[in-house]
Amino acid sequence: MEIALVQNFTPLQKSTFLLLKAIHKGYLSEYAEILTTYHWKTAYFLYCENHEFDELKRDDTEVCPFDEVSLVLCFMKECLDLRKLNHYFIEGCNLFISLPIEKIKCIAETISRLQDYDSIICAVKMFWELGAKQEVPDEIVDQQTQEQSKIKLVNAIKEALKTLSKDRSLTEKAKDGFLSKLSKNTN
16 A cells, blocks of 8 residues: 555655655664654655645645645654654554653654754765765675665656656756765765
């Protein structure tokens, strides 16, 4: 079911989700075992459902993915502050119920620092900087596989951003800035 939802994302939704994933794996990597990609995916599904994303699905040419990332980060912070993230498919199931309260507070505080385009760019940029330094034991994933995964995510983000409409000045400015900073980090 989740796969079907993700496969039906608009270009804006794909870009937003990929940027969130990069933030999770970079800026928030120290909390990745507590606040997982499953939490992010669930929060994003709920955000899309609760914030009238249907209007954006009809015409996402006026929306910048970095603006959406900012809104989803605020939504996640809200969920962390309330210590409540409902499971998307199982009614009455709170995904945050067993997470340590002190860690939740630290994560919420860390997310609250991402308030503008520049801080989001820096957070995404950390993904590539950390990716080059992080080592996973060979028996789990070899270095070549790690690099291939990183390259796939980088290319997916680039491709998703390219598919956004070319006549949107905000998105173009954001995309160009992001891609230029990204290319500096991947060279």
